[in-house]
Amino acid sequence: MVKTRQPAVAGTFYPAEPAALRAEVTAFLSAASPAARAPKALIAPHAGYMYSGPIAGYAYNTIRARCDVIERVVLLGPAHRVYVDGIAASGAQRFAIPTGDIPVDTTTVNALVDRFDFVRISDAAHRLEHSLEVQLPFLAMVLSRFSLIPFAVGNATPEQVTAVLDTLWGGAETLIVISSDLSHYHDYETARGLDRFTSDRITALDTRGLTSEHACGVIPVSGLLRAAARRGLRAATLDLRNSGDTAGPKDQVVGYGAYAFYEPDHDA
Numbered sequence: 001m002v003k004t005r006q007p008a009v010a011g012t013f014y015p016a017e018p019a020a021l022r023a024e025v026t027a028f029l030s031a032a033s034p035a036a037r038a039p040k041a042l043i044a045p046h047a048g049y050m051y052s053g054p055i056a057g058y059a060y061n062t063i064r065a066r067c068d069v070i071e072r073v074v075l076l077g078p079a080h081r082v083y084v085d086g087i088a089a090s091g092a093q094r095f096a097i098p099t100g101d102i103p104v105d106t107t108t109v110n111a112l113v114d115r116f117d118f119v120r121i122s123d124a125a126h127r128l129e130h131s132l133e134v135q136l137p138f139l140a141m142v143l144s145r146f147s148l149i150p151f152a153v154g155n156a157t158p159e160q161v162t163a164v165l166d167t168l169w170g171g172a173e174t175l176i177v178i179s180s181d182l183s184h185y186h187d188y189e190t191a192r193g194l195d196r197f198t199s200d201r202i203t204a205l206d207t208r209g210l211t212s213e214h215a216c217g218v219i220p221v222s223g224l225l226r227a228a229a230r231r232g233l234r235a236a237t238l239d240l241r242n243s244g245d246t247a248g249p250k251d252q253v254v255g256y257g258a259y260a261f262y263e264p265d266h267d268a
Helices: 018-031 049-066 106-115 123-127 136-142 158-168 188-203 218-230
Strands: 041-044 072-078 087-089 094-097 100-103 119-121 147-153 174-179 184-186 234-242 253-262
Touching (some): 018 049, 049 136, 049 234, 072 158, 072 218, 087 158, 100 147, 106 119, 106 147, 147 158, 158 218, 184 188, 188 218, 188 253
Parallel strands (some): 041 174, 072 147
Antiparallel strands (some): 087 147, 094 100
């Protein structure tokens, strides 16, 4: 029997009805500026689609040019629901979303668990986690077909994330996605200042000064920045807004950014 991780936030963070979900994601992608280049890695937000969907659309619009090339997606996001010591892999063979199931590259997942003592199978860490799940409808809409390598990052270090990314980096067939929102629950102007600082650090591939106050996924973000800097990648801000710009009030906002990372010899 195939072990499937069922959706946890369909109907709350995004539509549970397949046609409505496809229509909403298509609208976000269509509203985003056209992308001239296809990146190696992305950072995309993970809130409810009414808040962060427009920003995520800018991230995923960039990979349309590689839709027939990308065969696997390495997806890392922060663990929100349960404590994770290190990095939690999933024991599932498939991740289900309303539009269909996405296969997990279980061979690679198991190899990572065997290789690193800080990577462990934890279905509990994935069962209710939204940071990974909300990325899947976008990936499923854009890519022709792919396998998933999902990780929930808990009490880990950026160096550990970098080690995982280095192992899975691959070539044009592999896309890396880091799921992270930016600042949380500040007033609009304070959030804009914090998020501009974070955005500048990300595009400079510089982790100095970044804390969980700047991004809930600061550990996987920092791990990617380290890996990208070592390889000479270039980072670009695709969109930077907050919930006060999209669908919420401005007294307590959450920041969202979309970023693309381009390899020096593989920008097209």
